[in-house]
Amino acid sequence: MAYTFNKSKEMFKRATKVIPQGIYGHFNPATTIPGSYPYFISHAKGPRFWDIDGNEYIDYVCAYGPMLLGYAHDKVDEAFAKQAKKGTSTTPPSTLLVDLAEKMVDTIDCADWAMFAKNGADTTSWAMVIARGYKKRNKIVLAEGGYHGTQPWAGSNHVGITPTDRKDILMVPWGDAAAFEKIVAENKDQIAGAMFTPYHHPVFAHSKLPDPGFWSKMRKICDENDIVLIIDDVRVGWRLDIKGSAHAFGFKPDLACYCKAIANGYPISAIVGNEKMRLSASKVFHTGSYWNNSPEMAAAMACIDEMKAVDAAGICNARGTQLKNGLIQIATSHGLQFEVSGPPVMPFIKFANEDNFKRSQLFCKECSLNGVYFLWHHNMFLSAAHTEEDIKKTLDVADAAFKVVKQQFGG
Amino acid sequence: MAYTFNKSKEMFKRATKVIPQGIYGHFNPATTIPGSYPYFISHAKGPRFWDIDGNEYIDYVCAYGPMLLGYAHDKVDEAFAKQAKKGTSTTPPSTLLVDLAEKMVDTIDCADWAMFAKNGADTTSWAMVIARGYKKRNKIVLAEGGYHGTQPWAGSNHVGITPTDRKDILMVPWGDAAAFEKIVAENKDQIAGAMFTPYHHPVFAHSKLPDPGFWSKMRKICDENDIVLIIDDVRVGWRLDIKGSAHAFGFKPDLACYCKAIANGYPISAIVGNEKMRLSASKVFHTGSYWNNSPEMAAAMACIDEMKAVDAAGICNARGTQLKNGLIQIATSHGLQFEVSGPPVMPFIKFANEDNFKRSQLFCKECSLNGVYFLWHHNMFLSAAHTEEDIKKTLDVADAAFKVVKQQFGG
Structure with a gap:
C-alpha cells in the first residue's frame, strides 16, 4: 500500500504554530522533498520505526547515531529503569559515576580518566577548554567541513555569530598533515589543541579515510609542539572499534569525546583523557544540570557491556559491508554510477555523475516511500539490530528505486 | 548513631584514580569540610536520599534544582518508562515534541513558541545566538555574579578561557536599571540582548530581589532600544510561578530559558520566545544528540501537569516560609544573627556577623552529621515533597546545630 502522510501533515500544521520551523535540526521533511519522508514517529523497535500514519521503515539513520543496539533494547532499558527507581538527578552523585569512569578507562585505549556530561558539544567545548588550560595557549585547529556541534566556536551555525566567536580557531583541510605542519x-607556541574527527565525515560530500601514516605524523607534530591532540569520536565512536576509533587507526589522542551510542540513546556524553591532561581537566570548573544522573550511567554500563558481548562494531561492519556491496552491485547492474564512501558502519551514498544530489534525492525518496529510511546529505548509520534479512529487504527496495532513477535520469 | 563515611572514603579513593578531582562540579565533599558531608548516594526517594554508608538525609539542595516533586516520583517515572518502550532517541521526533511545545505555550506567560535541548546552557547559549541574529548585533549584557552555565562566554569558569571569549559581553550590577541604561x-545600536536571572542568586552571597519598578523599567529600556530581553529561569523556574518567574515579577521577557525542574530530574531543557523572536529562532541551526528524545518529553508533560495539579510552587513557598521563619526564630532564641535571603522556595542562609562563612560551615556540618543536607555557599531548594513534619524535624536538627555554633563562636 502506498505510503501517505496525512496525519503527519496535520500534526506538522500544529507544530508550526508552537515551534519555529515546525521541526528543527538536521532535516525538515515538510520542506525537503515534501510528501516523501516521515514527519513524526509513533514508536520504534529494533532497526525499525513506525510513523504516525502507520508507515514502517527500516532505519539507516539510527537517530543520527545514538541507536546502536536497536531501538527499545531490553537490557539497556532495564538497566536504566532499575536505576531510575533510586532517583534520576540527585544532589551527590551515585557510585555509578565511578563504575562508569572505570569502565571507560578499561574500554577506551587512550583513556586514563573520564568525565561525563549530556551533549557531544559539552565534551568538545570542554576538550577545547582543557587544551587551552594545559599550556595557557589560545588557538585551536579544526578541519574544514568538520562537525563538532552547534556552539558558536564550532562554525556549524551561521546566524547570530560574531566576528570574535571563531577568532582563535584555525582551519586546515581534513587529512592534510602538511597543511597542519x-x-x-606559522603559529609557534600559540596552538593549544587540534580537534579532528578520526576520519572525515562532512555533510553533502563523500567521507574520507586517513591516508596511511597520516595519524602517526599528526601525533608526532603535536608531541613536538606540545599541542593537545583531541579526537571528536562523537559520531563514529563505538561503531568502528570498542577501544575507540583512534585505536582502529593506530594512534592515541590526548583527549577523546564520546556521546551518541554510548548508552543506546539515553542522554549522556563523556570525555576521556590521558595522564598529561588530568591536571588541566581537574582545574576547569565544569558542571551542568543532570550531569550526575545515575540512570543514564547505568544505561551506558549496560550498553558498553552489550556492545562488547555481541561485538556490535563487528556486526555493524558486516551488515554495512553487505549493504555497501549489494547497493554497488545492483546499481552497476542498472548501469548506474553509484558510490558508497566511509567505513561500512557509517556509509555515505552518492551517484558519481551528479553534483546537485537530484539523483540521490530521487533514490532516497523512492526508498523512503517503500519503507527504507536512507539519507543523501548526511552519512547513514548501521546498527547491531539490522539483520541479514533486513539488508536483503533493503536491497530489494533499492533495486526498484535504482530502476526509477535509471528511468528518469538515464545512466 | 554518629554518621561515618568509611565506604564513601573508600569509593572516593577509587574515584580519584579515574576522575579528575574524584568528584567534579559544585561541591567536593572530600576537600570541603571533609568527613562531614555525603560523597555518593545509594538511593533517593521523596525529599530524602541515603548515602552508601547508610546515612539518611533530608535534602535541601534537590540536585541543585531538578528535583521539585520528590525523588523517584511515581507519576513522572511512569510517564518516562511508558514512552521509553517506544524508543528513546529516534530519527524523526515523536509527536510529544508538539504536545510539549503546546503545553509550554499554554503554561508560560511570555511563550508563543518553544524548542528543546538538554542543558540549561544549551538554552542560554541559544538565546544569545537568537538575540544576535535578531538585529545582527553582537553585544550581550550580563549581570556581575550571574550564572548562566559553564560555557566560556558565561564567565563561570576561569581556566582555559581566551581574551576573546567574553569580548562581546558587557557587565552591569544585577538590579541596577540606571547602570543598564x-x-x-554607551553602546547605541550594538547591544543584541540582555540576559538576567529573574532575581539575583549569586554564590557566596545573599540573594537579591528586584526593587519595585525595576523590571518595568528594564522592559522599557529594552523596547526603546530594540534589545532582546532574555530571562534565565533555569534555576528558579517552576518553583516561583508555574507561568514563569517573569510573571511573578509582572513583566514579559522576549526569550526565557528553562531546565532543571521541568521534568523532575530527567534531562531536558527548553527555550521559549515571543512572536518577535520566532523568525530569528527559525534561522539558527540548532541540533544535538538526544534533543528529540521522547521519554524526557513525556516526563516533562507529566511533571508540568503534576506541578499544576498540586500547586508545587505554592507548597515550596509554604514549606520554605515555615523553614525560614523557624530558622530565624530559633537562631534568635540562641542569640545568633542568622539571615535567610531570596524567595522561601530557594533560601540562601548566612550568619550576619561573618565574612568567612566559618559559622555557616559549622552550622551546615552539624546539620549534615544529623541528617539535614544544607549548603552555605549556594542557595538551597525546597520541593513539593518536603512535608511540614520534615521541616519540623529539620528545625530540631538546626536547633542543636545553632547551639554548637553558639558554643564555638559566641553570639
Whole structure:
C-alpha cells in the first residue's frame, strides 16, 4: 500500500504554530522533498520505526547515531529503569559515576580518566577548554567541513555569530598533515589543541579515510609542539572499534569525546583523557544540570557491556559491508554510477555523475516511500539490530528505486 | 548513631584514580569540610536520599534544582518508562515534541513558541545566538555574579578561557536599571540582548530581589532600544510561578530559558520566545544528540501537569516560609544573627556577623552529621515533597546545630 502522510501533515500544521520551523535540526521533511519522508514517529523497535500514519521503515539513520543496539533494547532499558527507581538527578552523585569512569578507562585505549556530561558539544567545548588550560595557549585547529556541534566556536551555525566567536580557531583541510605542519609553524607556541574527527565525515560530500601514516605524523607534530591532540569520536565512536576509533587507526589522542551510542540513546556524553591532561581537566570548573544522573550511567554500563558481548562494531561492519556491496552491485547492474564512501558502519551514498544530489534525492525518496529510511546529505548509520534479512529487504527496495532513477535520469 | 563515611572514603579513593578531582562540579565533599558531608548516594526517594554508608538525609539542595516533586516520583517515572518502550532517541521526533511545545505555550506567560535541548546552557547559549541574529548585533549584557552555565562566554569558569571569549559581553550590577541604561547609551545600536536571572542568586552571597519598578523599567529600556530581553529561569523556574518567574515579577521577557525542574530530574531543557523572536529562532541551526528524545518529553508533560495539579510552587513557598521563619526564630532564641535571603522556595542562609562563612560551615556540618543536607555557599531548594513534619524535624536538627555554633563562636 502506498505510503501517505496525512496525519503527519496535520500534526506538522500544529507544530508550526508552537515551534519555529515546525521541526528543527538536521532535516525538515515538510520542506525537503515534501510528501516523501516521515514527519513524526509513533514508536520504534529494533532497526525499525513506525510513523504516525502507520508507515514502517527500516532505519539507516539510527537517530543520527545514538541507536546502536536497536531501538527499545531490553537490557539497556532495564538497566536504566532499575536505576531510575533510586532517583534520576540527585544532589551527590551515585557510585555509578565511578563504575562508569572505570569502565571507560578499561574500554577506551587512550583513556586514563573520564568525565561525563549530556551533549557531544559539552565534551568538545570542554576538550577545547582543557587544551587551552594545559599550556595557557589560545588557538585551536579544526578541519574544514568538520562537525563538532552547534556552539558558536564550532562554525556549524551561521546566524547570530560574531566576528570574535571563531577568532582563535584555525582551519586546515581534513587529512592534510602538511597543511597542519605549516599552520603549526606559522603559529609557534600559540596552538593549544587540534580537534579532528578520526576520519572525515562532512555533510553533502563523500567521507574520507586517513591516508596511511597520516595519524602517526599528526601525533608526532603535536608531541613536538606540545599541542593537545583531541579526537571528536562523537559520531563514529563505538561503531568502528570498542577501544575507540583512534585505536582502529593506530594512534592515541590526548583527549577523546564520546556521546551518541554510548548508552543506546539515553542522554549522556563523556570525555576521556590521558595522564598529561588530568591536571588541566581537574582545574576547569565544569558542571551542568543532570550531569550526575545515575540512570543514564547505568544505561551506558549496560550498553558498553552489550556492545562488547555481541561485538556490535563487528556486526555493524558486516551488515554495512553487505549493504555497501549489494547497493554497488545492483546499481552497476542498472548501469548506474553509484558510490558508497566511509567505513561500512557509517556509509555515505552518492551517484558519481551528479553534483546537485537530484539523483540521490530521487533514490532516497523512492526508498523512503517503500519503507527504507536512507539519507543523501548526511552519512547513514548501521546498527547491531539490522539483520541479514533486513539488508536483503533493503536491497530489494533499492533495486526498484535504482530502476526509477535509471528511468528518469538515464545512466 | 554518629554518621561515618568509611565506604564513601573508600569509593572516593577509587574515584580519584579515574576522575579528575574524584568528584567534579559544585561541591567536593572530600576537600570541603571533609568527613562531614555525603560523597555518593545509594538511593533517593521523596525529599530524602541515603548515602552508601547508610546515612539518611533530608535534602535541601534537590540536585541543585531538578528535583521539585520528590525523588523517584511515581507519576513522572511512569510517564518516562511508558514512552521509553517506544524508543528513546529516534530519527524523526515523536509527536510529544508538539504536545510539549503546546503545553509550554499554554503554561508560560511570555511563550508563543518553544524548542528543546538538554542543558540549561544549551538554552542560554541559544538565546544569545537568537538575540544576535535578531538585529545582527553582537553585544550581550550580563549581570556581575550571574550564572548562566559553564560555557566560556558565561564567565563561570576561569581556566582555559581566551581574551576573546567574553569580548562581546558587557557587565552591569544585577538590579541596577540606571547602570543598564548607561551601558545601553554607551553602546547605541550594538547591544543584541540582555540576559538576567529573574532575581539575583549569586554564590557566596545573599540573594537579591528586584526593587519595585525595576523590571518595568528594564522592559522599557529594552523596547526603546530594540534589545532582546532574555530571562534565565533555569534555576528558579517552576518553583516561583508555574507561568514563569517573569510573571511573578509582572513583566514579559522576549526569550526565557528553562531546565532543571521541568521534568523532575530527567534531562531536558527548553527555550521559549515571543512572536518577535520566532523568525530569528527559525534561522539558527540548532541540533544535538538526544534533543528529540521522547521519554524526557513525556516526563516533562507529566511533571508540568503534576506541578499544576498540586500547586508545587505554592507548597515550596509554604514549606520554605515555615523553614525560614523557624530558622530565624530559633537562631534568635540562641542569640545568633542568622539571615535567610531570596524567595522561601530557594533560601540562601548566612550568619550576619561573618565574612568567612566559618559559622555557616559549622552550622551546615552539624546539620549534615544529623541528617539535614544544607549548603552555605549556594542557595538551597525546597520541593513539593518536603512535608511540614520534615521541616519540623529539620528545625530540631538546626536547633542543636545553632547551639554548637553558639558554643564555638559566641553570639
